[in-house]
Amino acid sequence: MKTYVRALTIAGSDSGGGAGIQADLKTFAANGAYGMSAITAVTAQNTTGVLDIHPVPVKIIEAQIKAVMEDVGADTVKIGMLHSTDVIRTVVRTLRSWPVPYIVLDPVIVATSGDKLLEDSAIETLIREMFPVVSLITPNIPEAEIILHQKIRNQQDLRKAAKELATLKAGTVLLKAGHLSGGTLTDILCIPGKEIIKIKSKRINTSNTHGTGCTLSSAIAVFLAKGYDMVHAVKAGIEYTQKAIESGAKYQTGSGHGPVHHFYDFWK
Numbered sequence: 001m002k003t004y005v006r007a008l009t010i011a012g013s014d015s016g017g018g019a020g021i022q023a024d025l026k027t028f029a030a031n032g033a034y035g036m037s038a039i040t041a042v043t044a045q046n047t048t049g050v051l052d053i054h055p056v057p058v059k060i061i062e063a064q065i066k067a068v069m070e071d072v073g074a075d076t077v078k079i080g081m082l083h084s085t086d087v088i089r090t091v092v093r094t095l096r097s098w099p100v101p102y103i104v105l106d107p108v109i110v111a112t113s114g115d116k117l118l119e120d121s122a123i124e125t126l127i128r129e130m131f132p133v134v135s136l137i138t139p140n141i142p143e144a145e146i147i148l149h150q151k152i153r154n155q156q157d158l159r160k161a162a163k164e165l166a167t168l169k170a171g172t173v174l175l176k177a178g179h180l181s182g183g184t185l186t187d188i189l190c191i192p193g194k195e196i197i198k199i200k201s202k203r204i205n206t207s208n209t210h211g212t213g214c215t216l217s218s219a220i221a222v223f224l225a226k227g228y229d230m231v232h233a234v235k236a237g238i239e240y241t242q243k244a245i246e247s248g249a250k251y252q253t254g255s256g257h258g259p260v261h262h263f264y265d266f267w268k
Helices: 020-031 059-072 085-097 120-133 141-150 155-169 214-224 229-247
Strands: 005-014 032-047 050-057 078-081 102-105 172-175 184-190 197-202
Touching: 005 059, 005 172, 005 214, 020 032, 020 050, 020 197, 020 214, 032 059, 050 155, 078 214, 085 120, 102 120, 102 214, 120 155, 141 155, 155 172, 155 184, 197 229, 214 229
Parallel strands: 005 032, 005 078, 078 102
Antiparallel strands: 032 050, 172 184, 184 197
């Protein structure tokens, strides 16, 4: 019997469908993986912002992860919105019982709309307890600024911040350049023991960027499970996300930051 590449997302639900577990599951499917989920929070959300958040009890979060891991298992895990210290500690503790080859953490602190999605008191817990157990973290500039307590204004600052994040994590960091100005984006990949890797891509002029962080981290998680090394998995994830943004730019969805087009390869 054949088996699927199995991918589990542990993240919040976006009722608008553009980010969170909805974006993760779409990305898994589009890239040939069997997607599963453990929902950490239910959000009332659309393209204009986050209207309300209902946290899922930690007992239920733990039960969801256990139900998946005891039966189906996972080749890769993507982690997104973990809104409190209790949730972070529950996820870390539960995943230690079922080691998986790859864990990609998108440290969701601020939504595309600017809404805060992680309690201030939980940020230090995320750094101290979650960072050391994951394969890769994929912060954007606002998230990196909050974690490091410093401003990132240019490419030189970005490179310096990536190195500092790698020191904090003692592991691999992809620091995304999307919030800098300019027509070319240069993301920084910092892998311990290797030279800093610059990954360039063109900026796409669109407001349809809701869920890009979720999409990128989920795509990288799948490519790692498919056997890509870290550099090639990150590059493949960026390429997929770029094409999803480019295709999604042609659509009007809602009145705010619209979603990307996860299934651009399947329908137009």
